[in-house]
Every structure is written in structure tokens, then in C-alpha cells.
Amino acid sequence: MNTPQADIGLIGLAVMGENLVLNMEERGYTVAVYNRTSSKTDEFLSSKAKRKKIVGGHSLEQFVSLLKKPRKIMFMVKAGSAVDEMIEQLLPYLDKEDIIIDGGNAFFKDTIKRVKYIEEKGLRYIGTGVSGGEEGARHGPSIMPGGSASAWPEVKEIFQAISAKVGTNKDIPCCDWVGPNGAGHYVKMVHNGIEYADMELISESYFLMKKLLGMQPDDIHKIFLEWNKGVLDSYLIKITADILKKRDPHTKKFLIDFILDKAGQKGTGVWTSQNALELGVPIPTLIEATVARSLSALKNERLNATKVLGAPKGIETNISRESFIPLIHNALYTSKILSYAQGFQLLRAASNEYGWDLQYGRIAYLWRGGCIIRAQFLEEIKQAYETKPDLQNLVLAPYFSEALKKYEQDLREVVSTSLRVGIPIPAHCSSLTYYDAYRTAVLSANMIQAQRDYFGAHTYERTDMPGSFHTEWTKE
């Protein structure tokens, strides 16, 4: 055996794993790699990793022997039982203080269990979100690590070196310690929940321009290009603009018009929604975005329903593009504020529930670069939480409350128009009802409490005196 030389090891050479390895190597680190199928390791070593400070192990034992102590081993394998299996296979070769790092999209409750299990054995465990897709992994992702706090100083340098950088001098890494046990994977989960909402809202804006205003992809492309210069400046707006101008190699027409409208999903939006329901945190925009994907997937049912129920009218003749496009912009912007506000409300509730002491301003900054929802906008969120760390809701921060007050009427106009003509924009709708409900002192829930007390003797509170009350509703 040679002297251990590798600074970090990575298991799982799919595209994300390979790109992280190349990124680490480029930053000056020696990386050991392992893949269950050895031929994949050999292929990587003899092609992309050739003549680089990358070494491979054909067995786990050999792979581990290549690593400097305390060993740092990062998994980029499929979330779920594959992670537990790999942990068990690896443990016999590891020593106390060694650090296992799960870089996949693990469910945060699994990570909580794994951190406990590994720490009880005297080793350390990090569950980290990594966002940015293939490109991010290669050139600078957003990294959200949580778990065994003592492991952070050991990996900080590598992780921050490979992460995206933001700030005027591009020197602030989009990687910082998030918190104990499952906090890192949780924050990544909420990132994805917000991402679902962001994508759905943008798609709805596109849909309004296409259906309501009858615009062609290249015209809509120009609008998104323009929007990307203002408050909506973000990666998702940029790629939407790119998408809209792309030509289909087969037909030479705009490719977007040939893409089937059945959205896929991989589960993080569902997890975010389910957890918010569990914690009782209203995040209707994020949930509607998840539901919208499920509904879109029922393509055959929809085609059948169109025949029976007819298609919505979908057009309005007296709307001018010039006047309505700015309203769509402002509706998207306010909805975006409201969806991010919901996401941060969820973080706040989870921080209390799981005892994480999350730093919201810092999290906004982790998302400032590298990840899918990266945007100028997150700078304002960071500012809002730095100015007032105990901010009750983002919508109350002056920057956002002013924007909401200024543009809410436009959101209202866009949503009521779309409902009138039958263009479904559920994420915009739920953003608006969230906004109105959240700032309404007296809602309709007094009736629900009365009903619950009527049929189930669940009792109710009163507005004018303390205590719990039950009424015999049917007695005169």
C-alpha cells in the first residue's frame, strides 16, 4: 500500500459525482474515487480524470487506504436505502473521527437518524445539500452542510473552495455551516420547494403571454430577456429566455412548442409540502406548484375532460399587450416574494421544531449563487434578516412590504382576468389568497370552530374573554 495521499474521497461516479471530483481537483485537492461498478472508475480515471490528482479504488478497502486521516468520504449515490447500505459496507474500514458526507437529496429525517447512528460509533456525519445541477457541480455549486458540528472545520476549506462565489469581489462562498443533524438536507429540501414555486410561476407567466396575449416564443423570449435586467434577475428567468429562442433541430420551429406538457418530479417538492402540512405552516404557493405538476401529468384524463366539459375560453379580446405585460411582470414579482416568504416561514418553524437555530440571512446567501434559485433578489432577503433577525415574515420587511403594496393591484388584475377567461394559474392565485388572508385580522374560521363544536364538542375560544367554551347548539 502507498502512503495515503488523498484529501477527500468520493463514492458514486454519476455525472454529479464526477463533476464534483473534477471541481475539487481543479482547486488543488487530491481526490480518491470509488464506484460500485469498477469499470466506471477505470473509465473515469482513463478519460476525464487522466493526468489529474485523482486516484481510484477498486475495493472499498483500497479506496479507504488512499485517504488521509481523519478520512473524509463523500457519497453521491441515490437517496434512500443505497446510502444505508454503503454506510454499512464502509464502516468496517473506518476509524473514529472519520467523516462520512452524504451529498445526495436525502430526506432530512433519515439524515437525523444517520447522524445519531454514526456519532454513537465515534465517527462523524455530514448531510449536505448540493444544488446547481451538472454545471454547478463542475464549476461552483451552492453547498448546504449540516450534521456533526466538529466535522465542519475539517471540510470547510475544500467545500468553500469548490462552491460558487458571490459578492462584489466574487469572494463570498455559497457554502456555510447550516446546523445540526438534518438541517443541511432540510434547507436543500426547502430550496427545492421554492424552486418548484419559482418554476411554476414563471411557467404561468409564459402561459399568460402565450394564451391570453397570443404571443409567439420569440416575442416572449424578448420579454424574459428584458425582465432579467430588473428585480426578477435570476438564473431561472435567464434559462427561460434561452429556452424560448431555441429552435427544434427536427422542425426548425421553436422547440418549446413541441415539448409535452407533462411535468415530472423527483420528490423534494412533495416532501416540502408534506412537512409544511405536518408543521402547520401555510405554504400554499409551494404546494400548488407541486399539485400543478401532478395535474399536468394527467394528460390523457385532461384530453378526455376537454371533450366532455369543453375547453376554457382562454382569450380576452380587449387586452393590449403593451398594458398587460407589465402587469404580468408585477404579478410574477409579487408572487415570487410571497412564495419565498412562505419558504422562509417554513424554515423558521422547522428551526423551532427541530432545534436548529437556523440563520435565515446566511441561508439566503447560500442560495445567492450556484443553485437553481440563485437571484439578485436573495440579496434583499439577506439584508432583511440581517437588519431584523427575528423578522416574523419576509412580507413585513420594508423592501418587500413596499413592493407588495405597490404591485398587489397588478397581481389582483392578472389573477382575476385569468380566472374570468379560464387560464389556470394556480400558483399566482394561491399567492394572492395567501397575501390577503395573512393580512386579514378576522377570517372565516369562526364558522369552522362553531361547526366543530356543534358536531364534535371540540370547543372554541371567544374574542371577548379567555377560556374554552362549548355550546349546546340545538338547545333553545
Next chain:
Amino acid sequence: MNTPQADIGLIGLAVMGENLVLNMEERGYTVAVYNRTSSKTDEFLSSKAKRKKIVGGHSLEQFVSLLKKPRKIMFMVKAGSAVDEMIEQLLPYLDKEDIIIDGGNAFFKDTIKRVKYIEEKGLRYIGTGVSGGEEGARHGPSIMPGGSASAWPEVKEIFQAISAKVGTNKDIPCCDWVGPNGAGHYVKMVHNGIEYADMELISESYFLMKKLLGMQPDDIHKIFLEWNKGVLDSYLIKITADILKKRDPHTKKFLIDFILDKAGQKGTGVWTSQNALELGVPIPTLIEATVARSLSALKNERLNATKVLGAPKGIETNISRESFIPLIHNALYTSKILSYAQGFQLLRAASNEYGWDLQYGRIAYLWRGGCIIRAQFLEEIKQAYETKPDLQNLVLAPYFSEALKKYEQDLREVVSTSLRVGIPIPAHCSSLTYYDAYRTAVLSANMIQAQRDYFGAHTYERTDMPGSFHTEWTKE
């Protein structure tokens, strides 16, 4: 020891348990009772159960000895670990073929596990939904049993005897076998999910009359009383009418105006929403109803937000009560159709997922009487599924599709008006966006698929040819 004489035993003498026992006894059965706190048993035997065919056990052993074989023991205890504990305490005294019946609101996945566990021991297990509140339990609930099929003939007579009856001659019991393992508890869970939506929709109608039309409780009472004679005829509309005329004994004013608008919940709405997300079934109205309860509970945050963001305008001066109330009626009716349609879509998906072969028409009839959502309306749902058992969605059945086509414009008018003035009616909104999205052939999800392919190489399908495609979006 005496000769066993009791037809059935019941554990847990809270109000639901007591009332079920009295109901069974009234129908001619001898019932044994047990409560963890013995004094509760004695109190019941010496008061409400006095001079009736009700016998009590002070120990589980004594309680079990009172029961005819195969023993039938029904739990009315708190859902969760209390059920497992009671099972373990009881098992040593039971014989093969004996039947344990959980009548609480267990989570259906727990019931699936318990049925398996108990069947492996040679006994039988039923998980049953019981709906109808205190009154239902006493005089005729809706009962939804599932689990060990061989146990059904053993309990059928008692259960159908105590259940609500419907039909012209009041001879059709609202109790029938639902399906294997967790099917009974699942159907009860979805019942509750629909109940959340029904209650929220009614509350929103009330809210519109109160806020938008400035009506007083007694005026709104008259409207609901009227509505209860037509297509909306239902228990929940009836109790809403009752509630609105009730005077507060303290102030002599209308009680509804003194009830705090913070809705409570006990979890079944959350479970329904979470499971629908897991199965990918869009039930946005049911979810928004659950979210609305959570949002209402944030009373202090709302009061704070009102100060910062201002309250929504909430009024429209040019609306006449006479013309708008019928629109609110029709909006409620169409939203109700759409929410029940979503609930039955969820049943259909669960039936496939868990292999239950649910009979939708029969389930509609179980809910026809006894339970909280009982309504004339369910007769039509039963008819729809009996006419076409493989109906793809309730909204496609002629009775419902005609109603939707006739009244959708009214729903549209009500929702767009409410959004314009800032009265949040999220369940109505999501019903409408569900309706429009479900009957739209081409949605906006092509953009989401393009975005997913752009940043994550998730691939997409095309409208004009089969296969999976990936595009290098940034290459010219």
C-alpha cells in the same frame, strides 16, 4: 366466573365509546365494557348503563371472560401508540379467531401493519371508520370497516344494526365492508379530508355574505336555511343555519360574532393531503382547506401583518344582494362538486396503489347518512358510479358535468370578484383552477419540462414523436 354472555366488548368509555355501547344495547345486544380507569366503568354502569344489558370488567381478564366466542372487542381509544399498547395487553387473554376492532381514527398505514401482525397470530383485525360525532355514535353513525375479510360476517349484523339507515324506507344501512387491511380507515380519512373542504367552502360562502354583502348572521341564517332545501341539502348546511341564529347567553347578541377565528384540527386533513401528494393525486381544494385552517391559527401574525400591509379593501359598492347571493350559491355548489370529485380521485388512486378494489358507489352510500358530510348529493355520486363503475372522474358524469357547465360562470364571477376586493376564499379559487386545468388539453408544464432538462438533464417527451429527449440548450 359466569357463562360468557356479551355479544361484543368495548374498551374506552369516552363519549364516543359510551354512546356506541348504548346504541348497541338499544338494538338488543349485550355489551361488555372496560376502561383503563376502573372508576369510569363503575360510574357508567351505575348511571347511563343502569338496568341495561351492559356488563363491566375491572380487569382485562375479567372483561374478556364476559365475551362470547369468537370474541369481538372494539377499541374506542386515542389513535397511535395507545392502540398498540392495548393490543399487547389484551393478546394474552385472547384465542385464535377472536376479533379486535379499532374504531378510532388510526392512520391507515398503522392499520395495515396491525392487520398483518394480528392475522399472523391467527386472530382477526378490523380497522373501522366511525363518523357522526357524539350524536351519530348514539343513534346511528356511518361505519366504514376494513381488515380481515373473514371477520366481516361475524360483526356485520351488529354494525349494520347500529348504523344510520337511509333510503325511502330507511332500511339501507350506512355500513358495509370496505376492503382489506387499511381500507376502512383510509376511506374514513378521505371522508374527513372532504369534510375539511366542505366546511371551508361553507365558511367562505358565509364570509362573502358577511364581508362583501355586509349581511348580519340572522339574514345569512335564512339563506342557508333556504339553501338546505335544494341541491346543497346536507348536515353541514343545516348546522351552519343553526349556528347563525344562535344567541350568545352572555351578550344576547349572535354567538358566531364572538367566536375566535382560529381553526383547530386533529390531523386527518393533513394525512389526506400528505397522502395525495405522495400518490401524485391533485386534490387542491382539500389541501387549501387544510392550509386555510393553519393560516387562520396565526392570529397574532395576522394582526401584525394588518398593521404593516393594511387590510384588504373587502367591499364592493355596486353589488346587489339579490343578484349576488344566487351566484354564491352556485359557486359553493360547483366547488362542492369539484372537491368531492377530488376526494373520489384520491380513493381511486389509493385503491390501485394498495390493491383494495374499492367500490365507489357503495362508499358514497356509506356517507349518505350518519356521517358529517351526509347529504342528498351523495345519492347522485352513488348513481354516477353505479351507472359507470370505471368512471374516470366524477366531473365527467352527466349529472355533474351539466351542473358544472351551467354554473361555472357563477363560480368564476364570485372568485374573481373576491380576489379583486381582497376577500380570501382559497378553497373556491383552487376549485376553479382545478376545473380549468383539468379540462385544458395543453397546460404550461412544457416550460417546466424544458427548465428541468436545461439545468438537470431530466429529459422531456415530445408532442409529435415518441421517446425521451435531451437538448443542449446553450449550444447554438
